[in-house]
Amino acid sequence: MSSAAPSPGTARLAAALSWIGDRIGWEDLSHVAAKKEVPIHRYTVFYYLGGMALFLFSVQVATGILLLLYYRPSATEAFESVQYIMAEVPFGWLVRSIHSWGANLFVGVVVLHMLSVFFLKAYREPREITWISGALLLFLTLGFGFSGYLLPWNTLAFFATRVGTDVPAQIPWIGPLLSRILRGGADVTGATLSRFYGIHVAILPATTTVLLGLHLVMVQKHGMSVPPSIEREGTRGSLRFFPDFLMRDMVGWLAAVGMLAALAAFLPWELGKKADPFSPAPAGIRPEWYFLSMFQALKYLPAKILGIPGELVGVVFFGLVAAVLVTVPLLDRGASKGRSSPWWNRLAVLALVGAAILTVLALLPARGAGPA
Amino acid sequence: MRFVAAAPLLAALAAPLPAQTASTRPAAPVNNCIECHLALDDGRVSPPAKSMKDDVHAKNGFTCVFCHGGDASKDDQALAHDPRKGFRGKPSPREIPELCGKCHADAELMKRYNPGRRVDQLAEYRSSGHGKALAEGDTAVAQCASCHGAHGILPVKDLRSPVASPNVAKTCNHCHGDAKLMGSHKLPSDVYAKYAKSVHFKAREKGDLSAPTCNSCHGNHGAVPPEVGSVANVCGTCHVVFAEQFKLSPHWEAFKDMGLPGCVTCHENHAILKPSDAYLADGPQGRCGSCHEKGSPGAVAAATMLAELTRLDSETRETKAIVRRAAEAGMEVSRVQFELGKADESLVKARADVHLFRVSAVQKTVGDGLAVARKARKDGQKALAELDYRRRGLVVSLGLIALAIAALILKIRDIDRRRASK
Numbered sequence: 001m002s003s004a005a006p007s008p009g010t011a012r013l014a015a016a017l018s019w020i021g022d023r024i025g026w027e028d029l030s031h032v033a034a035k036k037e038v039p040i041h042r043y044t045v046f047y048y049l050g051g052m053a054l055f056l057f058s059v060q061v062a063t064g065i066l067l068l069l070y071y072r073p074s075a076t077e078a079f080e081s082v083q084y085i086m087a088e089v090p091f092g093w094l095v096r097s098i099h100s101w102g103a104n105l106f107v108g109v110v111v112l113h114m115l116s117v118f119f120l121k122a123y124r125e126p127r128e129i130t131w132i133s134g135a136l137l138l139f140l141t142l143g144f145g146f147s148g149y150l151l152p153w154n155t156l157a158f159f160a161t162r163v164g165t166d167v168p169a170q171i172p173w174i175g176p177l178l179s180r181i182l183r184g185g186a187d188v189t190g191a192t193l194s195r196f197y198g199i200h201v202a203i204l205p206a207t208t209t210v211l212l213g214l215h216l217v218m219v220q221k222h223g224m225s226v227p228p229s230i231e232r233e234g235t236r237g238s239l240r241f242f243p244d245f246l247m248r249d250m251v252g253w254l255a256a257v258g259m260l261a262a263l264a265a266f267l268p269w270e271l272g273k274k275a276d277p278f279s280p281a282p283a284g285i286r287p288e289w290y291f292l293s294m295f296q297a298l299k300y301l302p303a304k305i306l307g308i309p310g311e312l313v314g315v316v317f318f319g320l321v322a323a324v325l326v327t328v329p330l331l332d333r334g335a336s337k338g339r340s341s342p343w344w345n346r347l348a349v350l351a352l353v354g355a356a357i358l359t360v361l362a363l364l365p366a367r368g369a370g371p372a
Numbered sequence: 373m374r375f376v377a378a379a380p381l382l383a384a385l386a387a388p389l390p391a392q393t394a395s396t397r398p399a400a401p402v403n404n405c406i407e408c409h410l411a412l413d414d415g416r417v418s419p420p421a422k423s424m425k426d427d428v429h430a431k432n433g434f435t436c437v438f439c440h441g442g443d444a445s446k447d448d449q450a451l452a453h454d455p456r457k458g459f460r461g462k463p464s465p466r467e468i469p470e471l472c473g474k475c476h477a478d479a480e481l482m483k484r485y486n487p488g489r490r491v492d493q494l495a496e497y498r499s500s501g502h503g504k505a506l507a508e509g510d511t512a513v514a515q516c517a518s519c520h521g522a523h524g525i526l527p528v529k530d531l532r533s534p535v536a537s538p539n540v541a542k543t544c545n546h547c548h549g550d551a552k553l554m555g556s557h558k559l560p561s562d563v564y565a566k567y568a569k570s571v572h573f574k575a576r577e578k579g580d581l582s583a584p585t586c587n588s589c590h591g592n593h594g595a596v597p598p599e600v601g602s603v604a605n606v607c608g609t610c611h612v613v614f615a616e617q618f619k620l621s622p623h624w625e626a627f628k629d630m631g632l633p634g635c636v637t638c639h640e641n642h643a644i645l646k647p648s649d650a651y652l653a654d655g656p657q658g659r660c661g662s663c664h665e666k667g668s669p670g671a672v673a674a675a676t677m678l679a680e681l682t683r684l685d686s687e688t689r690e691t692k693a694i695v696r697r698a699a700e701a702g703m704e705v706s707r708v709q710f711e712l713g714k715a716d717e718s719l720v721k722a723r724a725d726v727h728l729f730r731v732s733a734v735q736k737t738v739g740d741g742l743a744v745a746r747k748a749r750k751d752g753q754k755a756l757a758e759l760d761y762r763r764r765g766l767v768v769s770l771g772l773i774a775l776a777i778a779a780l781i782l783k784i785r786d787i788d789r790r791r792a793s794k
Binding site for chain 2: 083086087093094243244247248250251254255257258261262265266267268270271
């Protein structure tokens, strides 16, 4: 079989690629990509969660940018602009529904990614910074969810935000100021909407970009972590990241796109009714599912615990949980030395079961209201 | 119908008379009456003393002697009940309105307790069916104590008071539901039973106290049945639009000439049911047929108005079903639903326009409503078509995604195979 001479078009493309490659070090990148490998063992499937989270984040960025073209961040126009996106803008319904469903899926995948990293002890030395940046990215993700929830300016979001922004006010000394800063005033108003919009489209994305960059650099630097048990047993070899692992990643990404499209077509994200600050809070106010456990726990707390306001105890407790979560690699010294850390695992399972029970209790209509 | 409603009388009217002077507020007086009457433990004289604990007059310092006379400072019955001290015992029914009016018709006195309180109750009572009958010597009619009670009188706003708004109809029914008493006055005794079927009663049952009860239409102290010519005015105090339209209609003069009592002619007086479009029809519920013969211009006009209302009603309902289907499928149709609300408004307005009894007026309003409903129907159908398009699009997209996934899997296998063969 004789090789035919390249067509003029192909030759020009090759020349252009070569020109770019000379300037950005294409060959070096190819070299790095060729060297990157993914260990094969019975937990390899969990490696896909990181890529899935990154993909869903990209979907959020892309759909978010499209929504920005029509969304108007003011109390008088926000609801109507989302209504316009859903009813009038070509494929606006699709973009908005994918953004909303994608946000929930993204949070879910990020949580699963973090749990897999936790239980596989991938945070142990030398990957502490990878974990810490990841934990902070989880908080930023929750921040995206909280700030984005208010943006359509509908009744449920308005009152849920009023409850949510009341929580930091329980922190001694700085709490009321923090709540005021979040709200841009004493109560949730149009000023809060502008503020949340700024947080959602500028502050959080900028911070996320920096942290995500650090996170990815750390992942590239240290490669994929192999769980201690597998280290002892040995892996079944490895898989080249490019293109082998990436192509498998893409299968999952395509499936995710299909799922988001189906959800958007069959269950378009509801818009609800426009927020009316002067109307009484409707029944059944609750935040997004990922805040439900905290929401429910705060409801169960008594007014006073050992003379301290119950809500303050709750806020401090959640603050401590967050602090522990971030610093797990520094606290769990056993894992760093390759030993198993069963107590950390039991603690995590206990926390997960507790959060699941509280979430279910919050979702039950009869008991969701909880004690007054 | 003279005593069709035993009108509730304001607590103010039933207030006792300061026997000594009506122009001075009583200073905390000694009151042996209560102590003695309680100690007697007599079924006739003790209960009034017991009930004075919550009495509005007692709370304002008015003791028994202000109505009954006598000397409350004496603990001896003969001295306390001394006629020389003005003791008059139990006032007769004929005396009661004047007795209460001594204070309640005294503007100078009443303003010290409540500057906003009316002082015309006695004058009103004299103009009432009850008052006129009492003046003619009929003591089996309502006077102040009949409605407000004689002792333990509570403010009208107190829900325990027999004349508090939720209790008025039952209080009136004490007498107006008494067949023997009403029979002796040649009055019906089924008024409450009829009222209990009415839309007004049902609204009050649901907690809407703005719906009328007896005194809303008959007055309270000046209770009389509305005259034939004033029925529309009475109904019009709430149903303003209907009353205005009725007065502009040809029926206004015709009813007056025929001695028909306005609104009541079609809607009844006490058993006022929720009206329906069937009032315009020929059937058993039809109202027009009793005056307008079949085929007459009036009957034709009624049939035309009914057809117009039915058209708008059915088209609006059909459109709502279409829009609801789109909304339930998750389509954003809140603007369409809002617009469709205007068709409902047109239907309400067209039903009000019926009281003009002019076909052209009803047709114009129905036309406005139909235009709205038809536009909403188009938008609703568009939303359903869009829904269908989305789902077909989804099937195509999912097919393409499945193809891409299949291609990727094949490629992965191919790579794996080639690597393995190396």
